[in-house]
Amino acid sequence: MDVPEQQNQVCNKVCSLQLTYKGLTEVPEYLLTDESYKALNLIYLGRNLISKLPENLGNLSALTGLFVNHNKLQFLPEAIGCLKNLDTLNFTGNELTSLPAAIGNLLKLQKLQMCNNKLSRLPTCIGKLSELRSLEVANNNLITIPVELSHCENLLTLNLDNNRLTFLPRQLRNLVNLTEFSAVANNLYVLPQDIGSKDTLHTLYVDKNERLYTLPSTVLGKEIGFYRCGCEPLSTEILEHFPYVKIQHTLTEKLPILLPPDIQHVCNMEQCVLPLSELAMRKVSTSLPTSDIIDSIPYNLSATLSCPLAKCEMCQDNIFLSGFPIVYKDYVKSAYILGMCCSLQCTKKCFHGTDNGLPVVYPRSEDLSLALVLVQ
Ligand SMILES: [Zn+2]
Numbered sequence: 001m002d003v004p005e006q007q008n009q010v011c012n013k014v015c016s017l018q019l020t021y022k023g024l025t026e027v028p029e030y031l032l033t034d035e036s037y038k039a040l041n042l043i044y045l046g047r048n049l050i051s052k053l054p055e056n057l058g059n060l061s062a063l064t065g066l067f068v069n070h071n072k073l074q075f076l077p078e079a080i081g082c083l084k085n086l087d088t089l090n091f092t093g094n095e096l097t098s099l100p101a102a103i104g105n106l107l108k109l110q111k112l113q114m115c116n117n118k119l120s121r122l123p124t125c126i127g128k129l130s131e132l133r134s135l136e137v138a139n140n141n142l143i144t145i146p147v148e149l150s151h152c153e154n155l156l157t158l159n160l161d162n163n164r165l166t167f168l169p170r171q172l173r174n175l176v177n178l179t180e181f182s183a184v185a186n187n188l189y190v191l192p193q194d195i196g197s198k199d200t201l202h203t204l205y206v207d208k209n210e211r212l213y214t215l216p217s218t219v220l221g222k223e224i225g226f227y228r229c230g231c232e233p234l235s236t237e238i239l240e241h242f243p244y245v246k247i248q249h250t251l252t253e254k255l256p257i258l259l260p261p262d263i264q265h266v267c268n269m270e271q272c273v274l275p276l277s278e279l280a281m282r283k284v285s286t287s288l289p290t291s292d293i294i295d296s297i298p299y300n301l302s303a304t305l306s307c308p309l310a311k312c313e314m315c316q317d318n319i320f321l322s323g324f325p326i327v328y329k330d331y332v333k334s335a336y337i338l339g340m341c342c343s344l345q346c347t348k349k350c351f352h353g354t355d356n357g358l359p360v361v362y363p364r365s366e367d368l369s370l371a372l373v374l375v376q
Pocket of ligand 1: 312313314315316317341342343346
């Protein structure tokens, strides 16, 4: 292939190469074989007809930005992992169904744009991208989010709009720098109780999740998008599969509230003693002095200990397995707010002393029993 005139734009310090809208069906061979492109930093290949990236892609090892948006890619080669200097990767508008594990090698990556593809899952190795600031995977087919994403502690913005997510891992609370979270138009029916526990999160958009009836109390005071939520009646099929409590707000209004799937038990209002498992978890969490010991205990236990279900609304103690659900109604936002208390004593105090001005609604004790039966 002839070397086109764009090469003239390649200077000694080789900055960028603009090849958008060229009708390309593949990455030009000269880019990968001609030594003068070895120092190329940015390459724009958007709006072409490229269906495959070459295996020798790693020759462009100086690339910091690779833009192959709006092409015909169905998969990425493992060689993508050789581009270790990449900080920006844009594959928006392709036909990708999965990502290679090698993507976890891109340790300098800060911005990953994968919107408008056909991804059904994200690889667990995404958790290795410790420099990642922005992840955009809107308009895909994602069913779950890997827990490992919570390792990307520098993540500032996360866009999961228009996927098929039914729940989010509660470990997302570990994204301590997250400022914007968006999961509009999914199938979410409950949000992790602690998703809003960090002050850094200021925006949460969960509009158009039609089964989502409640918001966790930790998001109160943040900018929330909740439009067209809770407009689909909860079918018995859904209620049979997930723990829920029925609340009775007035004599006429009975509403089933779905609880986070992590809750194993729901305490009965008449039951003053917590299950032993919950007491044990609390004891361990307060008595373990160092993280070394946490590393030495079984993974399931350490994972739960490092990521409690919620904090008590009243006393701020960690809650691990059991909780007393309390529900506020926010008439302004037409939303129910789901909170958790650690004990019956705390629940009673919460009832007498709400400082957010929202009326508290309690589940009836027989409905709590129902939830207990369902999840056993
Ligand atoms: Zn408490």
